[in-house]
Amino acid sequence: MGERPLPTNEAELALARAAAAHRHESLYSERAANIKQSAVRDVFEISLRPGLVSLAGGNPFLQSLPLEKIGGMAYRIITEDGLAALQYGGGQGTEELRAQICEVMAEEGITDARPENVVVTTGSQSAQDVACKVFCDPGDVVLCEDPTYVGALNTFEAHQIDVVPVAMDAHGLVPEELEARIAELQAAGRSVKFLYTIPNFNNPSGISLAPERRQRIVDICRDANILVLEDNPYGLLKFDGTPHPTLRAGNPEDVLYMGSFSKILAPGLRIGWALVPEHLLRRFYLASEAVTLCPPTFNQLLISAYLDEHDWRGQIATYRSLYAERCAAMLESLADFMPEGVEWTTPDGGFFVWVTLPEGIDTYPLLQPAIEAGVVFIPGAAFSPGDEPSNKLRLAFSAVATDKIREGVRRLAPVLERAVSA
Ligand code: PMP
Numbered sequence: 434m435g436e437r438p439l440p441t442n443e444a445e446l447a448l449a450r451a452a453a454a455h456r457h458e459s460l461y462s463e464r465a466a467n468i469k470q471s472a473v474r475d476v477f478e479i480s481l482r483p484g485l486v487s488l489a490g491g492n493p494f495l496q497s498l499p500l501e502k503i504g505g506m507a508y509r510i511i512t513e514d515g516l517a518a519l520q521y522g523g524g525q526g527t528e529e530l531r532a533q534i535c536e537v538m539a540e541e542g543i544t545d546a547r548p549e550n551v552v553v554t555t556g557s558q559s560a561q562d563v564a565c566k567v568f569c570d571p572g573d574v575v576l577c578e579d580p581t582y583v584g585a586l587n588t589f590e591a592h593q594i595d596v597v598p599v600a601m602d603a604h605g606l607v608p609e610e611l612e613a614r615i616a617e618l619q620a621a622g623r624s625v626k627f628l629y630t631i632p633n634f635n636n637p638s639g640i641s642l643a644p645e646r647r648q649r650i651v652d653i654c655r656d657a658n659i660l661v662l663e664d665n666p667y668g669l670l671k672f673d674g675t676p677h678p679t680l681r682a683g684n685p686e687d688v689l690y691m692g693s694f695s696k697i698l699a700p701g702l703r704i705g706w707a708l709v710p711e712h713l714l715r716r717f718y719l720a721s722e723a724v725t726l727c728p729p730t731f732n733q734l735l736i737s738a739y740l741d742e743h744d745w746r747g748q749i750a751t752y753r754s755l756y757a758e759r760c761a762a763m764l765e766s767l768a769d770f771m772p773e774g775v776e777w778t779t780p781d782g783g784f785f786v787w788v789t790l791p792e793g794i795d796t797y798p799l800l801q802p803a804i805e806a807g808v809v810f811i812p813g814a815a816f817s818p819g820d821e822p823s824n825k826l827r828l829a830f831s832a833v834a835t836d837k838i839r840e841g842v843r844r845l846a847p848v849l850e851r852a853v854s855a
Contacts, residue, residue, distance in 0.1 A: 486841030492832040506738040522730040524722030526553025557693040557705030580816030605642030627660040634783025637827035666693040671782035672757035762835035766842035772850040784831035795822035808844040
């Protein structure tokens with residue numbers, strides 16, 4: 434076979450790439466065609482521009498972590514136990530970390546969790562993906578709150594799942610709406626697999642599910658033979674330090690619970706977990722292993738050392754008061770600057786405030802003028818399936834100092850004012 438000459442300059446390289454892109458277009462799976470570019474990622478990149486106040490990204494504030502101490506632990510793990518730390522490990526995660534994760538969950542009232550039922554995952558994002566692999570075929574239905582976490586929507590869409598949003602009000606997911614959606618879907622012969630829910634400080638709305646609705650939601654799903662996937666990465670970040678009860682606590686058979694170290698320690702370690710009902714464990718664990726072989730060994734050992742040697746409860750308390758202060762600054766600034774007709778939620782924990790403009794205003798076209806005014810937010814449409822415009826927007830207070838939060842809201846106000854009075 435004659436050798437093909439390699440491109441020698443930029444123009445030839447660009448031509449070769451374009452030709453390959455054309456040839457390979459037909460190779461994409463339908464799944465890949467379903468994966469949308471995340472609006473959050475686009476905005477995240479913009480928000481790194483100097484001078485902008487980013488109220489967009491829900492990044493945790495890491496500056497108060499004991500970095501030197503963590504560095505010492507990392508050094509010790511590698512020098513004393515490096516061969517194990519850098520080796521493959523068990524697919525379900527280390528025994529030590531799974532036992533410690535049970536202690537973390539006990540802080541939010543899950544007192545009966547056993548390490549054997551914990552599957553350590555690559556962030557809770559991969560627990561969502563594994564759940565889709567285990568339970569959903571293309572065309573199956575998953576229910577979620579409207580609005581919901583954009584990363585979960587992307588995962589569901591990549592699995593060709595039909596996502597059906599269920600309305601929320603100021604007290605969270607509305608049980609009657611859930612019942613009605615399930616009845617309609619099941620009457621139409623649709624296969625509804627699970628409800629994906631973020632009961633505490635929902636991302637993006639900041640709303641928490643009212644206590645009296647919690648058991649009812651699980652009962653509705655149980656009666657309809659639908660699993661509940663409870664996603665609770667912010668659970669321990671309730672500002673007053675008294676966590677909301679989890680759906681899992683009283684329902685070990687019907688709720689698959691997902692947790693994460695991303696918001697209480699560090700998202701870059703990419704360690705989350707699933708607490709899986711006994712009867713679902715084997716399939717879940719095998720599917721997780723098929724994706725990652727094993728969760729990162731070194732990162733698990735590091736987290737174990739951190740939990741063992743550092744006052745992690747105190748660290749979470751520090752985060753709680755920091756986020757409470759930032760949330761208060763955001764709410765006060767909104768009250769001071771927002772025009773008539775704009776409303777917002779009052780979260781009791783987590784990272785986000787959800788702002789509602791009058792009906793009929795689409796917040797997406799307001800992003801560019803906001804960037805020009807020096808502030809970034811995430812338009813509400815990102816948090817629902819489909820392409821419907823939204824009169825909402827998400828503001829994150831977690832990663833921004835209080836004076837900047839105030840400045841960001843001050844910059845945003847005239848942009849919204851123009852839209853409201855147009
Ligand atoms: N669920 C929710 C509600 C989230 O907000 C996030 C992260 N923003 C995740 C899951 C993913 O977390 P992890 O870093 O553990 O993958």
